[in-house]
Amino acid sequence: RRNPSRSLEPSAAAATSALSFLLRSKMKFIAAYLLAYLSGNASPSAEDLTSILESGNFVLLGGLH
Numbered sequence: 001r002r003n004p005s006r007s008l009e010p011s012a013a014a015a016t017s018a019l020s021f022l023l024r025s026k027m028k029f030i031a032a033y034l035l036a037y038l039s040g041n042a043s044p045s046a047e048d049l050t051s052i053l054e055s056g057n058f059v060l061l062g063g064l065h
Helices: 010-038 046-055
Strands: none
Touching: 010 046
């Protein structure tokens, strides 16, 4: 039986941390898209978003496809 006062199990904590990271990363891509769009680029490419993200020192792991 699980103790309700006990903190998250290690695997659940790791999953929560990973999900949090992914959501923050997703928001950065959305923000980059909006920046490009609001600056007049009606259809930003992956290269445009990569350039915006790298200018903010956001490291892309594996690139943007």
